[in-house]
Amino acid sequence: MGLVDRTQxxxxxxxxxxxxxxxxxxxxxxxxxxxxxxxxxxxxxxxxALRCLEAEAADVGELVRRLxxxxxxxxxxxxxxMIDGLIGELDELGLIAPSTS
Amino acid sequence: xxxxxxxxxxLYQRFGSDGLRIGIGPFVIHLRSPIRGFIADxxxxxxxxxxxxxxxxxxxxVCVAPAAGWRPWEAQAEFxxxxxxxxxxxxxxxxxxxxxxxxxxxxCNHAHQxxxxxxxxxxxxxxxxxxxxxxxxxxxxxxxALMARGWRLLSDEFALLDPSxxxxxxxxxxxxxxxxxxxxxEKLLPHLRIGRTFAPTRKGTLAHLRPPTEAVxxxxxxxxxxxxxxxxxxxxxxxxxxxxxKSGSFVRLQENCFNYSALGRCAFDALxxxxxxxxxxxxxFAHAVAAAELIDNLAKVEPVVGLPLHAA
Numbered sequence: 001m002g003l004v005d006r007t008q009x010x011x012x013x014x015x016x017x018x019x020x021x022x023x024x025x026x027x028x029x030x031x032x033x034x035x036x037x038x039x040x041x042x043x044x045x046x047x048x049a050l051r052c053l054e055a056e057a058a059d060v061g062e063l064v065r066r067l068x069x070x071x072x073x074x075x076x077x078x079x080x081x082m083i084d085g086l087i088g089e090l091d092e093l094g095l096i097a098p099s100t101s
Numbered sequence: 102x103x104x105x106x107x108x109x110x111x112l113y114q115r116f117g118s119d120g121l122r123i124g125i126g127p128f129v130i131h132l133r134s135p136i137r138g139f140i141a142d143x144x145x146x147x148x149x150x151x152x153x154x155x156x157x158x159x160x161x162x163v164c165v166a167p168a169a170g171w172r173p174w175e176a177q178a179e180f181x182x183x184x185x186x187x188x189x190x191x192x193x194x195x196x197x198x199x200x201x202x203x204x205x206x207x208x209c210n211h212a213h214q215x216x217x218x219x220x221x222x223x224x225x226x227x228x229x230x231x232x233x234x235x236x237x238x239x240x241x242x243x244x245x246a247l248m249a250r251g252w253r254l255l256s257d258e259f260a261l262l263d264p265s266x267x268x269x270x271x272x273x274x275x276x277x278x279x280x281x282x283x284x285x286x287e288k289l290l291p292h293l294r295i296g297r298t299f300a301p302t303r304k305g306t307l308a309h310l311r312p313p314t315e316a317v318x319x320x321x322x323x324x325x326x327x328x329x330x331x332x333x334x335x336x337x338x339x340x341x342x343x344x345x346x347k348s349g350s351f352v353r354l355q356e357n358c359f360n361y362s363a364l365g366r367c368a369f370d371a372l373x374x375x376x377x378x379x380x381x382x383x384x385x386f387a388h389a390v391a392a393a394e395l396i397d398n399l400a401k402v403e404p405v406v407g408l409p410l411h412a413a
Binding site: 023026029030032039041 | 347355361
């Protein structure tokens, strides 16, 4: 997973095998990944980004656009500048992968 | 019939031959041992537990047997469960605490019909308080302090959560008291009996509080979770209840869970429902009596929230 090119053109999605289960309390998320058996504690941005990719695969640019639209903030605002790094972390946790569809 | 109904000779004869089947919480333990001192200790602590019929299927078959040791001046024993001996041999005089730890291992390794937490659990008016934390955090002492205020003992060691019903199944085994808590609990619960002290053990000086008769008689009655409390005992602590967020409580309780990984998605759902149902607190405390008063007050003022749909 660490060798995957995380450039803007890669489409990221949640593999079907992950069959994520969710709980949301306030601005925090817990997500269970059936493929790894791991439970992850995510902050608001990470949770919303993962939910977005679970709904439909996207590249980094598209994900930023969707989140900006959802939260009604500018695409260049500070939280959305972290999306590239966030994608890397979600990838390393096995929660997302380059989409093949 | 209860264990207390048998005479010492009858106990020795039955434990030493076919063994006794004993109903402990949701389990039937088939225990055999020819060691008189151990039989006396065990029968004292488990006096009120029911002796089951021979036709009952046992969950665990346990034998505490004399062992050949390299210390001929001190008789040795070994613990066996279904053909497996998890410990090295130990002095026969310590057979009771070693058997308790062995039984913990049996439950922990096999009872995956439950989501199991390392916790003490007490109940009042149908709602249970779960005290979760590592050894030394004060779970047993708090538990005893609440028993002194009329709370029912569900367990000193395990919270057994039924994942499909969302309730807590009692397993009111003897309360393991360590070091200074032995004297404190003697004062808090003068009407209850504490067995002889064992020392030295790997946990220091240890003694077992015989569970109240009522707790054993009601061991088939589950309770709904009301509160999850993470206690930490420190001499200079400012005793107070600090409300905790749900996500953080989930993660902390998961760390106290014995079989979270084994149950997978089922564990995630059951733990999430438990966290949604219960109010969660951190409880630093210096004195168990003051801490118990805070918990007791919670039970008076907090309404029941989010009962599991299929539990009522």
